[in-house]
Amino acid sequence: MPPVAAAHGAVENSAYGDAPSATRGESTVPATAVSSHRAAPLANGLAPKSRPTLNSPADTFTPVDRTLIPTGELRPVAGTPFDFRTPTAIGARIGQDDEQLKFGGGYDHNWVINKPLGQLGLMARVYDPASGRVMEVLSTEPGLQFYSGNFLDGKNIGKGGWAYKFRNGFCMEPQHYPNSPNQPNFPSVVLKPGQVYHNTILYRFSVQK
Numbered sequence: 001m002p003p004v005a006a007a008h009g010a011v012e013n014s015a016y017g018d019a020p021s022a023t024r025g026e027s028t029v030p031a032t033a034v035s036s037h038r039a040a041p042l043a044n045g046l047a048p049k050s051r052p053t054l055n056s057p058a059d060t061f062t063p064v065d066r067t068l069i070p071t072g073e074l075r076p077v078a079g080t081p082f083d084f085r086t087p088t089a090i091g092a093r094i095g096q097d098d099e100q101l102k103f104g105g106g107y108d109h110n111w112v113i114n115k116p117l118g119q120l121g122l123m124a125r126v127y128d129p130a131s132g133r134v135m136e137v138l139s140t141e142p143g144l145q146f147y148s149g150n151f152l153d154g155k156n157i158g159k160g161g162w163a164y165k166f167r168n169g170f171c172m173e174p175q176h177y178p179n180s181p182n183q184p185n186f187p188s189v190v191l192k193p194g195q196v197y198h199n200t201i202l203y204r205f206s207v208q209k
Contacts, residue, residue, distance in 0.1 A: 052128040058111035105150035139174030
């Protein structure tokens with residue numbers, strides 16, 4: 001078993017994960033990047049006119065097949081429901097007649113973030129106009145999986161006894177692109193002998209008045 005180390009913590013107005021760091025004794029492919037989930041409870045779900053808004057600096061995303069596996073294509077977000085380059089209500093286009101949204105039952109896709117590989121940068125900014133809460137996601141990872149709670153059914157109980165029902169929450173998961181080992185045009189996740197894999201994820205919170 002190769003050594004793996006992970007550090008998690010909190011600083012003022014932020015939560016971070018610095019993980020994993022791994023040195024492998026043989027060539028291997030990490031199955032997944034360590035991802036942190038931050039679910040924001042939404043009493044009204046993600047109805048078309050409901051809060052919150054999402055802004056993400058991604059010109060492309062990785063479309064999926066019917067089994068939600070990325071096909072290898074990098075598709076421009078322009079003119080699609082996946083364009084959040086300007087702040088847009090998450091629920092504004094989630095019900096559109098779009099094949100990708102139908103495959104996922106909503107958003108369950110990887111966005112290709114506009115930044116150099118390995119550089120810590122902003123991946124997403126979520127703003128709740130009702131409360132003024134802001135969550136910013138930063139990471140050294142190249143992709144961001146955005147999941148809009150399409151399979152929540154009330155069985156997951158959160159803080160204060162909150163039962164997460166259909167689209168009552170969402171997740172922002174920095175990562176390498178899913179299916180990377182099978183897609184040579186995706187950033188490599190192969191770790192050679194003696195190499196170290198390292199990534200940083202930062203969730204930053206504030207209030208916008």
